[in-house]
Amino acid sequence: QVQLVESGGGLVQAGDSLRLSCAASGGTFSGRAMGWFRQAPGKEREFVAAITWNGGSTYYADFVKGRFTISRDNGKNTVYLQMSSLKPEDTAVYYCAANRRVYATMSVADCGDSKEYRYWGQGTQVTVSS
DSSP states (O other), X not given: OOEEEEEOOEEEETTOOEEEEEEEESSOOTTSOEEEEEEOTTSXXXXXXXXXXXXXXXXXXXXXXXXXXXXXXXXXXXXXXXXXXXXXXXXXEEEEEEESSSSXXXXXXXXXXXXXXXXXXXXXXXXXXX
């Protein structure tokens, strides 16, 4: 069982930056791909970014490419989402998630599929004002 706790959300202005953190405990973190998803009010949860278990590959939704960077520190059991050039449409609750498989190779399609993730954090609110 992996427990995930996100932090770092807040209220910022358009163009600002934020770094989200997701601390893992209680299970195998270093062997799992990790993802960030978000959900805005009245909308479906959507994929934001993912990183393979060893950090060797990263994947991004088109709407964040060039603005967001996902990274991980397996020594600290933590995954990060560095967000820059934030826009009001980035306002959402951001969730980190741990993949259901350990030391698995993920396809691009798998990375964005929420069903591939077994463990979820409680979310952190990001609000971007215009």
